[in-house]
Amino acid sequence: MEQSGSARSSSRDEEFTAYVTARMVWLRRVAYLLCQDWHRADDLVQSAITRLYLHWRKASAAENVDGYARTVLVRVFLAEQRGGWRQRVRVVERIPDEAAESADHAGRIDLRAALAALPPRQRAAVVLRFYCDLSIEQAADVLGCSAGTVKSQTARGLDALRRALEPARDLAEGERLA
Template sequence: MSLDEEYTTYVTGRSSWLRRIAYLLCQDWHRADDLVQTAITRLYVKWRKARVADDLDAYVRVILIRVFLAEQRTAWFSRVRLTAAPPDPPPGGHDRDTAVDLSRALAAVPPRQRVTLVLRFHCDLSVEQTAVALGCSTGTVKSQTARGLAALRATLDAPYSPLSHTDLSHMEER
């Protein structure tokens, strides 16, 4: 199998996973698609090195996170806020109101804290794995997690939300 075929097979198999992580980071499906496109383009450029990585998924996840964080720092993003159509409904079996409230609250969390929460609780990474992915210390991961959970809790405790802080208590146990 050629390098291009290996790359295409990997990207095809992992694109929905990458898109979901990107959506959790930016809360916009169109922007998530742009983030994934940029990330897989960067992956293609580094494919010779990436394909032999010990954990290819972790390697690609780091690329995606760096693309997201770099975009957050650009002047264009700070000046232009695009609004999307209402979010897609969550997969079946979920309480729609709770999912919308949680999505809205996650969007209100600062980007670096949001990345930390997504890695810790959606990707189920340990503190150490998250620190490696973000290129920071474990103490930074712990403080970003605590601050992110506090921001979520503050948003969810706002009068419009039916959720309470007890709904996030299971997250702190990780």
Template sequence: MAGRDEEFTAYVTARMAWLRRVAFLLCQDWHRADDLVQTAITRLYVHWRRASAADNVDGYARTVLVRVFLAEQRGGWRQRVRVVERTPDAVVEPVDQAGGVDLRAALAALPPRQRAAVVLRFYCDLSVEQTAGVLGCSGGTVKSQTARGLDALRRVLEPELAEGRSSHERP
């Protein structure tokens, strides 16, 4: 048991920053990202024997994290209500550039499954099939969710281009 705990602790220590970044991209809040990661690593610990035997431990952990995020989105409104008057300062101050801020705001506006598909495909660099496995859906669903998410991002981030395309597409 001690060897199992040491192996798990070493893995989580090495991958914590990566897990937090993926969680932040999904939920757009560092505190909530920490909660998602905490829940995910707790579930990962419970199933560590199976996770450590997997061909891709990072893929297993990422799948757990995304499923925790999506399950939370399906939860009741209580889980999403903020009960503090003012949001506390961020634990880690990310280096933000204007484009990154705009992209994260646009990403936050996407519905959860579209956001998860875009993050998995373009931040985590997963294939359509790998993303489908993580989300528990078909490859066609991943493609349509990704396409809709990218269209929404383009409309927000490049409104003049989106207007130009639509005027050229119409006769």
């Protein structure tokens, strides 16, 4: 027995709503790691779930819906970086609204600041590889580039993070010795 068009649409909407409700926190965290601003992360997630809704039939049929959603989110972020908005609006650095979970608050803030300083593609590569735990090939698929590009972007990003965090390590070691 075949469902009517409105019944299929209602079922589709319910399925989409259930997915987004269940994965909203995860999507928001990934967006925050990409852009380093909770308000902008909310905007990125909103744009991504709008695109996801438009393509929900294809997304829900995908083998990995989370992977599909993550790809949409990263591509929305990268498209925004290329757009004019980013050039006209200056995002200022500030401490996140939420309290840090770990005892090393300063370390987390330093890491977030260093991550925010990375160019967008390096930041996306590092987030996909180490926060989302994707393989090089999976990250290449999400970013729409070659595996070699992911490797080089990740290596450059990690090198920049190490350089940015090195003074903080030297200072912390000097304080312990004093």
